[in-house]
Amino acid sequence: METPTVKTFRLLPSSDDRFLPFTFVPGQFLNVAFWIGGAKMNRSYSISSSPNEREFVDLTIRREPRGAVSRHIDDLLKVGDLIESGGPVGKFTFTGKEADxxxxxxxxxxxxxxxxxxxxxxxxxxxxxxxxxxxxxxxxxxxxxxxxxxxxxxxxxxxxxxxxxxxxxxxxxxxxxxxxxxxxxxxxxxxxxxxxxxxxxxxxxxxxxxxxxxxxxxxxxxxxxTFGAVKPIPAIAGTTAKPTAPATGPLVTFSKNSKSAKVRMDLKVGDSPPRQSILELSEELGIGIEFSCRVGTCGICKVKMTSGDVDMEVQDALDANDKATNIILACQAKPKSDVAVAA
CATH class of the missing domain: 3.40.50.80 (Nucleotide-binding domain of ferredoxin-NADP reductase (FNR) module)
Known part of the structure; x- marks a missing residue:
């Protein structure tokens, strides 16, 4: 317990190995995943321990009153449980070489x-x-x-x-x-x-x-x-979750789901920019693209673009190979033309 609502969880290798199967840089984070209520939920948590500690990694997590994952971790996680995680990820790093x-x-x-x-x-x-x-x-x-x-x-x-x-x-x-x-x-x-x-x-x-x-x-x-700063577009009170105004933007085709729709160019409410992202459109259509941070840093929403062109304000989670093979971040990708993605 760090405070009444914050705990530090120490994660050890799941194998018999003494040391972690990865290294990290101070300031990076892990993506963790849990199956909750029949759905896979991903969240990103910064590492609070030092990279010099090779036998464990600490995640310090606040229990959010309405946070499905943080409540699951805080209330239900037991010593010995296995956790699925990916990473480490992130460029919010400092090793001492960057400045004096x-x-x-x-x-x-x-x-x-x-x-x-x-x-x-x-x-x-x-x-x-x-x-x-x-x-x-x-x-x-x-x-x-x-x-x-x-x-x-x-x-x-x-x-x-x-x-x-x-x-x-x-x-x-x-x-x-x-x-x-x-x-x-x-x-x-x-x-x-x-x-x-x-x-x-x-x-x-x-x-x-x-x-x-x-x-x-x-x-x-x-x-x-920043994690979670960009939220899904809220529904207007008294309406269904799906907007009712006609979409007039470029056509996005989700090839694995055989679904397609135009993006909305006239969003006026909520925290999202006026042009709809591919992730936001996928949520309308029930495509099921996984995501966590929604701000372009965790990389969970990576998807391959097979045709078209997009704008991405933040590309922190993409490496050179991703960019060379047309991998995009669905949470950041806003179509400039008709687009097809493998999702």
Whole structure:
């Protein structure tokens, strides 16, 4: 137990091997899959342990009240259970070779990849400054509250600052309130010249991005990690889940299912962009393309495009071979012409 709603799960090799069958880079994540209610559900969870630990990998997971997978993991998983996982995946990584200092900004459960990075750098006696800035609601929500001080004692270059947004009624003696421009620039000298990583709730991330923009810091100085930020298009109240407006965009053919439909170009509601993605169309048609993050980083929704052309805003989960063989990310792919996919 890390907090009343967050647990760390230690995963070991399922074989008799002592060591994990893979290596990873600090900041990466695993895709895990469970069969729940007759359906296969995938989720992406950042690794919180250090890559130096070859015998296990830790996933630190918050139990979401309406999260089918996180509730399954928290409530039903037992010691000895087998877990299907894929990866490791992700480019939200830092090994110490990329810059001579690092600013790790996180909120809530977004602290997990920051712990992997900080543990790794500390164990390697990395000489650079690590500015570890964490925001959460109350002391009870402070993930790794007992582990961060241990790292601080081991690493004099690890500068930790924790702020609570709602500490009233507690004995918290540290910083209070949300991250502000003045506070951040006071904590981190020469902020504009440093490499920064950001992971946390969408509102917190948007606020920090706005601070960086106001300070005129180039966007390539700030690496971000987001899971689940893009949600399915919600149905209009009192209607069925399927939109009723006629679709006028390019035709998408799902060859394995022998189904085809035009994409919608006039989406006005929800968190999705105006043009429908192939994943969103597949959900309307019941195609069953698997997915997890919906933001182009986990790679679970990879599918082969056999004809046509698409736009993809994010392609992090695609490698050079994927691109050479016309593998696309269904969650990001928005048809520019008629398209056929092997799904």
């Amino acid at each position: 200092s690092i600013v790790l900004l996180s909120g809530g459960v977004g602290i997990t990849p920051m712990m992997s990075i900080s543990r790794y750098l500390t164990e390697r006696s990395w000489p650079g400054d690590i500015f570890f800035i964490y925001s959460c609601r109350t002391p009870a929500d402070f993930i790794f509250a007992d582990k961060i001080p241990v790292l601080q004692r081991l690493n004099p270059k690890l500068h930790v600052t924790v702020t609570m947004s709602k500490p009233d009624g507690t004995d918290w003696k540290g910083a209070r309130g949300r991250i502000t421009k003045e506070w951040l620039t006071q904590l981190v000298p020469d902020l504009a010249s440093r490499r920064c990583h950001l992971c946390g709730p969408p509102a917190m991330m948007d606020s920090v991005k706005a601070i960086f923009a106001e300070l005129g810091i180039p966007s390539d100085h700030l690496k971000t990690e």
